[in-house]
Amino acid sequence: MPEETTVSTTTAGAPGGRASSAPLLGRDAEPTLFELSHPGRRSWSFRTTGIPEVPVDDLVPAAHRRDAPVDVAEVSERDLVAHFTRLSHRQFAVDLGAYPLGSCTMKYNPKVCDTVAGLPGLAGVHPAAPASMTQGWLGLMVELEETLCEVTGMAAATLQPAAGAAGELTGLLLMRAWHAAQGRERHKVIIPDSAHGTNPASVTLGGYEVVTVPSDDRGCVDMAALRSVLDEDVAGIMLTNPNTLGLFEEDIADIAAAVHQVGGLLYYDGANLNAILGVVRPGDMGFDIVHMNLHKTFATPHGGGGPGAGPVAVSERLVPFLPGPRPVRVAGGGPDDGFAWETPAASIGRVHTWHGNTLVLARALAYILANGGDGLKRIAQVAVLNANWIRRRLHDAYDVPFDRPCMHEVVLSARKLKSEHGVRALDVAKRLLEEGFHAPTVYFPLIVDEALMVEPTETESPETLEALAVALERIAAEAAELGQEAMAAHPLVTPVRRVDEARAARHLVPTFDARG
Amino acid sequence: MLAFLGLTSVDELFDVVPEAVKLQRDLELADGVGEPDVLAHMEGYADRNRARSDRLVCFAGGGAYDHEIPSVTPALAGRAEFVTSYTPYQPEVAQGVLQAVFEFQTMVARIAGLPVSNASLYDGGSAAVEAVNLGTAATGRQTVWVSEGIHPHWRAMLGTFAVGTGHRIRTVPLTDGVTDWAAAPPGDEPPGVVLVGYPNYLGCLEDLGAVRALCDRTGALMVVGADPLAAGLLRSAGDWGADVMVGEGQAFGTPLGFGGPYLGLFACSSSHVRRLPGRLVGETVDVEGRVAYVTTLRAREQDIRREKATSNVCTNQTLMAVTAAVQLGWLGTSGLAEVATRCARATRYARDAVLGVDGVTPWADAPVVREFAVRLPRPADVVIERMADAGFLAGISLEGAVTDGDHGLLIAVTERRTAGQIDAYAAALAKAVA
Numbered sequence: 042m043p044e045e046t047t048v049s050t051t052t053a054g055a056p057g058g059r060a061s062s063a064p065l066l067g068r069d070a071e072p073t074l075f076e077l078s079h080p081g082r083r084s085w086s087f088r089t090t091g092i093p094e095v096p097v098d099d100l101v102p103a104a105h106r107r108d109a110p111v112d113v114a115e116v117s118e119r120d121l122v123a124h125f126t127r128l129s130h131r132q133f134a135v136d137l138g139a140y141p142l143g144s145c146t147m148k149y150n151p152k153v154c155d156t157v158a159g160l161p162g163l164a165g166v167h168p169a170a171p172a173s174m175t176q177g178w179l180g181l182m183v184e185l186e187e188t189l190c191e192v193t194g195m196a197a198a199t200l201q202p203a204a205g206a207a208g209e210l211t212g213l214l215l216m217r218a219w220h221a222a223q224g225r226e227r228h229k230v231i232i233p234d235s236a237h238g239t240n241p242a243s244v245t246l247g248g249y250e251v252v253t254v255p256s257d258d259r260g261c262v263d264m265a266a267l268r269s270v271l272d273e274d275v276a277g278i279m280l281t282n283p284n285t286l287g288l289f290e291e292d293i294a295d296i297a298a299a300v301h302q303v304g305g306l307l308y309y310d311g312a313n314l315n316a317i318l319g320v321v322r323p324g325d326m327g328f329d330i331v332h333m334n335l336h337k338t339f340a341t342p343h344g345g346g347g348p349g350a351g352p353v354a355v356s357e358r359l360v361p362f363l364p365g366p367r368p369v370r371v372a373g374g375g376p377d378d379g380f381a382w383e384t385p386a387a388s389i390g391r392v393h394t395w396h397g398n399t400l401v402l403a404r405a406l407a408y409i410l411a412n413g414g415d416g417l418k419r420i421a422q423v424a425v426l427n428a429n430w431i432r433r434r435l436h437d438a439y440d441v442p443f444d445r446p447c448m449h450e451v452v453l454s455a456r457k458l459k460s461e462h463g464v465r466a467l468d469v470a471k472r473l474l475e476e477g478f479h480a481p482t483v484y485f486p487l488i489v490d491e492a493l494m495v496e497p498t499e500t501e502s503p504e505t506l507e508a509l510a511v512a513l514e515r516i517a518a519e520a521a522e523l524g525q526e527a528m529a530a531h532p533l534v535t536p537v538r539r540v541d542e543a544r545a546a547r548h549l550v551p552t553f554d555a556r557g
Numbered sequence: 558m559l560a561f562l563g564l565t566s567v568d569e570l571f572d573v574v575p576e577a578v579k580l581q582r583d584l585e586l587a588d589g590v591g592e593p594d595v596l597a598h599m600e601g602y603a604d605r606n607r608a609r610s611d612r613l614v615c616f617a618g619g620g621a622y623d624h625e626i627p628s629v630t631p632a633l634a635g636r637a638e639f640v641t642s643y644t645p646y647q648p649e650v651a652q653g654v655l656q657a658v659f660e661f662q663t664m665v666a667r668i669a670g671l672p673v674s675n676a677s678l679y680d681g682g683s684a685a686v687e688a689v690n691l692g693t694a695a696t697g698r699q700t701v702w703v704s705e706g707i708h709p710h711w712r713a714m715l716g717t718f719a720v721g722t723g724h725r726i727r728t729v730p731l732t733d734g735v736t737d738w739a740a741a742p743p744g745d746e747p748p749g750v751v752l753v754g755y756p757n758y759l760g761c762l763e764d765l766g767a768v769r770a771l772c773d774r775t776g777a778l779m780v781v782g783a784d785p786l787a788a789g790l791l792r793s794a795g796d797w798g799a800d801v802m803v804g805e806g807q808a809f810g811t812p813l814g815f816g817g818p819y820l821g822l823f824a825c826s827s828s829h830v831r832r833l834p835g836r837l838v839g840e841t842v843d844v845e846g847r848v849a850y851v852t853t854l855r856a857r858e859q860d861i862r863r864e865k866a867t868s869n870v871c872t873n874q875t876l877m878a879v880t881a882a883v884q885l886g887w888l889g890t891s892g893l894a895e896v897a898t899r900c901a902r903a904t905r906y907a908r909d910a911v912l913g914v915d916g917v918t919p920w921a922d923a924p925v926v927r928e929f930a931v932r933l934p935r936p937a938d939v940v941i942e943r944m945a946d947a948g949f950l951a952g953i954s955l956e957g958a959v960t961d962g963d964h965g966l967l968i969a970v971t972e973r974r975t976a977g978q979i980d981a982y983a984a985a986l987a988k989a990v991a
Contacts, residue, residue: 346658
């Protein structure tokens with residue numbers, strides 16, 4: 042092996058919080074389940090039912106019957122368990138260590154919420170059962186809705202959207218319905234150039250045209266540019282606040298006034314709501330529509346890419362347009378009179394097949410109950426404290442393009458490393474994986490060169506933050522010392538090394554059967 | 558830490574927030590409590606759900622089924638590495654999720670009889686919406702013919718999202734339980750998409766050969782909303798000539814959970830892969846030539862393409878996809894056929910028993926495999942309430958779901974139902990409709 046394949050792991054500083062002890066061996070690829078398959082093996086067993094064994098030919102007309110069984114795989118339970126357990130060992134996770142993936146809010150997910158999601162009285166309920174038989178679920182959802190409204194300063198909410206992007210589209214359809222009810226059609230929605238990609242994609246699906254406004258040299262919405270695009274064809278603006286640079290939009294009151302003045306609505310992308318819990322509320326900033334990412338702010342686990350949950354809360358004037366049916370307290374009823382489904386008068390309709398990602402909603406409520414109003418504010422305070430500590434701690438080793446107090450995350454830049462040593466943000470990220478940390482978000486927001494977006498979250502200890510900072514400092518020093526070629530060789534000790542992404546796209550192999 | 562930042566109080570961290578918008582009080586929420594109190598509170602809600610499957614024997618379906626979930630499924634899919642990771646943006650440390658999703662894609666593609674599957678969408682309804690978006694983009698036509706036999710909630714979602722996209726959703730009615738394509742709205746432009754259920758919402762098997770012919774005649778994309786578990790017995794959507802298969806994957810190891818999180822399935826022919834919504838995992842190699850997996854064709858997605866993306870989906874239902882891969886691994890080739898067959902047998906047995914009840918008549922005579930609809934002599938809502946007193950969740954009322962549905966009851970019978978339960982159900986139904 043060439044010399045540069047030696048890994049020097051960080052030993053200086055605090056030992057806390059790193060997953061560098063994890064046995065991510067990665068010597069061989071794990072075979073697919075299909076390669077482990079052997080004819081005749083099986084895992085399944087079913088209950089004894091006493092139902093007569095009618096032949097298949099008598100059950101399904103020949104025209105509809107498949108010729109041969111679907112070839113899935115044939116494995117024993119033992120081999121099935123070994124396979125997926127080995128796969129799990131090839132996967133980094135919050136439960137292994139810090140995951141400072143900016144904008145994604147990878148905080149620790151309390152285990153009590155898993156227990157809640159597994160309660161037979163919640164997990165075993167059919168979604169089409171009548172309200173009379175699902176009062177517990179309706180009550181749970183109403184309590185969550187009321188809680189989310191208090192946290193956001195809004196009047197009512199829908200819990201149906203399954204994720205943030207679904208919430209965005211729901212919000213834009215609410216915006217559209219509200220304008221239509223005012224007897225007008227508008228065509229444009231404004232979004233800052235620092236916005237998440239889901240924002241413009243949702244705007245298009247909502248039937249609107251995207252108008253992008255630039256950020257100013259402080260990293261916030263450029264007020265002059267905003268005013269120049271505001272007119273009576275603007276349906277609204279979508280803002281993330283704090284924005285994706287981790288900065289609070291200090292002009293928010295002026296922005297709200299200017300947008301409202303032309304009859305537009307303000308949409309709050311709740312991706313960063315965790316930064317302001319109990320400190321400032323979207324409703325009080327002037328927002329009309331708010332989506333929340335329960336998997337970020339309220340710690341429901343992200344499951345390797347989902348599920349999430351993206352409830353949308355609205356101000357009073359938009360309540361009649363909310364998706365339906367929605368769970369409500371029985372009109373005029375007391376605390377024991379129960380709950381019912383109700384579809385708002387001018388509802389935009391259904392946005393989920395059932396009632397939303399309900400077991401995720403239950404987890405979020407459990408998290409909120411455990412933390413309480415006092416705890417939610419503490420979450421924001423510690424998240425902001427940790428991010429500022431990282432910013433301050435690393436502003437010598439890395440560029441901090443907007444080096445002023447940030448909120449829950451900080452965007453660093455590797456542009457100096459790149460210009461002086463050819464080492465990119467990607468190289469820093471890949472090298473960090475070897476230190477037992479997940480990488481920060483790289484190359485986002487798009488307006489920062491060589492962006493490294495670090496969101497430490499409130500659940501990491503000072504010792505872990507110190508270990509993370511030491512690792513990042515060490516990597517910057519290494520970059521200067523060893524240069525691009527050496528850095529680009531990393532990672533070396535992960536289950537696989539750098540992956541040929543171009544080949545994946547050029548020779549598409551989306552299934553085992555497409556293997557050449 | 559505050560001193561390091563030159564601060565004396567935590568509140569100073571929020572000096573950037575203008576005083577005028579700051580919350581000048583505490584949140585009006587109770588203070589935090591410990592785990593036992595949280596569990597007690599949530600158990601209180603759980604206890605108020607009478608329709609939990611350990612209290613009422615479940616005969617409800619409609620896209621959400623009470624199937625066996627073996628011990629291995631939560632044990633494996635519930636592993637913390639799968640549960641507490643994010644979207645696999647760093648493939649070097651995300652091979653576990655990526656490979657599990659690759660295997661899931663393979664299984665879904667094989668079930669669909671189509672070459673490509675994505676990494677999941679939110680639920681069956683959202684998959685149908687995405688299929689319509691793909692089909693209208695591919696054909697350049699905004700008109701969509703949707704069978705009345707498509708799940709009523711899917712149809713409702715199609716209506717909701719069509720307001721933004723401008724698609725014209727036309728419902729083609731059912732006759733005798735199957736779609737009457739001759740009754741499609743006259744004078745319309747030809748459809749860009751035709752969407753049909755297999756089996757449909759009433760459990761009936763549609764003539765997909767006729768749908769293929771219709772699509773050949775009109776140039777529409779053929780989208781089949783298939784039940785992926787019944788597919789263990791039935792000809793695949795791809796075999797029928799479908800361009801896209803969508804479906805609800807809850808049946809593969811995900812609990813009923815009051816409707817979520819579920820699993821949207823989406824498979825299509827190779828020609829549409831560049832319009833595929835959502836994430837796609839592909840196989841490749843690392844720098845040492847070892848097999849590796851990575852999300853691919855990323856240029857379709859919102860974080861790269863922004864307003865020109867094929868979909869806005871970002872977070873999907875990966876954990877449910879991993880769950881399905883485990884559950885399908887447990888079922889395997891023989892088990893998927895076996896569970897579908899057991900459902901079909903139980904459905905046959907139950908249908909015979911239920912139609913033996915005085916005053917209960919079949920909704921339609923079309924063949925069924927896992928679910929069936931009947932007409933009751935009383936409103937279904939009343940019967941469902943009475944059946945609960947006898948210990949059953951009797952099914953789903955068809956009121957509002959299909960034309961003249963208020964006396965209709967949709968009954969699903971999975972492999973978990975025993976002859977004894979079904980006999981008792983029929984006996985209770987006889988009393989409930991009397």
